[in-house]
Each structure stands twice: as structure tokens, then as C-alpha cells.
Amino acid sequence: MLEFLNRVFGREAGGSKNVAKERLRLVLVHDRASVSPQLLQTLKTELIKVIEKYMDIDEESLEINLDSNETQVALVASIPVKGMKRVTRNLASGI
């Protein structure tokens, strides 16, 4: 009853709130994606440690970036591989 009267005496529901929420969500996606160069450097070092267990990689030309478009953020890594480690070849052939 109250709802009905509110609707009669008020305006139509479904106003600008959703627009605000969506704009806020997008702006925060970008805000929150900005990481410090220091953090990226730490991440890079840790990644190299893990990957080197399995592959020979070219550390010099390894690149890590955060790419963000309109709706999402992605961690993009370009890691040139020079060759596989023996342990990886063994794992792959099931020995």
C-alpha cells in the first residue's frame, strides 16, 4: 500500500543510481589496477624464479605489464623462452 502510494506520488523508480554505480565500478577498476613499479619488479623477480625451474628464459627481454581496457584489467607477461630444462623434457615424455 505504502509502496503503491509512493509510486503514485513519487517519480518512476530506476533512476540515475545505476548509472552512478556502473561509472564508479569502472573508475575503481582502473584506480585499483595501478600498482607501483616496485611491486611489479618484485613480481617479476618471483616469476623468474618459478619459471626458471622448468625453462631457460631470456630475463633481459622479459616484460610484465598491467593492461586495462574499459571493463577489465589483465596481467600481461611476455617471456621469451630460450629452451627447456632437462627436468621439463623428462616430465613431458613421462620418464
Added chain:
Amino acid sequence: MGEVIVVTSGKGGVGKTTTTANLGAGLATHGHRVVLVDADIGLRNLDVVLGLENRIVYDITDVTGGHCRLRQALIKDKRFEGLFLLPAAQTKDKTAVSPDQMKALCEELKQEFDYVIIDCPAGIEQGFRNAIAGADKAIVVTTPEVAAVRDADRIIGLLEAAELRDPKLIINRIRPRMVRHGDMMSIEDIIDILAIDLLGVVPEDEMVVISTNRGEPVVQDERSRSGRAYRNIVRRIKGEPVPMMNLDEGGFVSRFLRRMIGLS
């Protein structure tokens, strides 16, 4: 040993100073010893909101600079037993107090007061860093607008980076009617986005303007809704579980109907 609570926001003009004044006055009426520290150096405001602007002799930089003893700079509020103000300097800049000086000051105040509430300047510059240096806990104030919530999110990140974990949120100036019409973000919307605990919600209220004009905190106004909201927040700070106020009083018609049905 008291606790140091910093009131922050990111964006200016969302109600930090009003919140600080009301929480302080409210906690004092519960019999606590409270000191309010205006950390907005160069833009002194808290004294005016509290109606203590004519009684200032020394300020925070006189204390940190050793020109006077802490006790001399504290202004006692005559209306609220146990409420004191440490005013900001008006003639200096934000670098006049260092983070280390602020820490030392908070340590000293903690010995003597149950609550030390710091009114933080807007922004994320040196003034903000100084204000939070000695804090144990943080309150973030926002209004239900995109810009204010965005800045609140930034502040929450900075507080956590500064090891001030688990900040609590106050949503200020919410207009229930606009929320009902879908023209203002609701409490849930904001909490979802910020992922932070809610400390309280203060409805938009003309009484706040009137009380600020007079220099009398609205928290003591029995009839005003914002006063009631502040009183609830004060009890939550003390650790009491107080349910959220029902802001949905509706428009004229539903108020009239409720009165008819006796639902006031």
C-alpha cells in the same frame, strides 16, 4: 590508556569536521574524557563547528614547537564535561608538524584521555600522512556520490598501506527519498563497492546546518534524525551493538498513513 581514532575522507566537504565534533561531544556525554585534535593545519575549522573559536590562545604547532605546554593549549568545552579541543594553527602550513611529532603528541594525549579523535585534512598529501601517523583506528567518511566514494576507496587503500587495518565507514548526507527513487546509491551499494565495515549512516538534515551556525553539536538535539544517527554511532564506537536506524520514514503521504495506523 585511550585510543586514537582518525577521521578521514579523501574528498573534501563530506563532513569530517562535523563528524569529529559530534562523535567527541557524544562520547563526552557518556562520561568519557575526549580530546579532539584539529590536524588541518592552515585551515582551522573544528573550533568554529564546536563554538570554541573565541577561546583559542595556543595551537598544535605551539605545542609541537615547545612554545607552550600541552595542557595550556587544550581548550575545555564548558557544555560537555570531559571534552577538550587542541586547535590547528591558522598561520602555518601542513609541514609545521611532522609525523614523528604527531606520534609523540598522540602518545601523550592517550595517557590522559579515553578517546583522542583526529580531524584529518582532505586529500592524500603530507597533511593526511601527519594526521594518521599516531592513530590506532580510522573512520572513513563519504557521501553517496561517485567522486566521494572513489576517493574513499583510495583512502582505504592508503590507510591499509599505512598499517591502519580495518577502517570503518560512515555514510553521510544520505537522502532516503532519493535512494527509494533509485536516484541515489544506497547503503548496500556503497558497502558492496568499498568492502568495508559500516559504522553508521547519517541522513541529510537541515538541523546540522543550523547547529553548525550556532556552534552547538547536533548530537545533543533529541529531535533531529542526524543527532540520533550520531548518538548511535557513538554507542557503536563504545562497542555496543546498535541496529541501523530505519531511514525510510517515507514522504508526507506514507508518514500520514503510518500515523493513522499507529506505526510512527
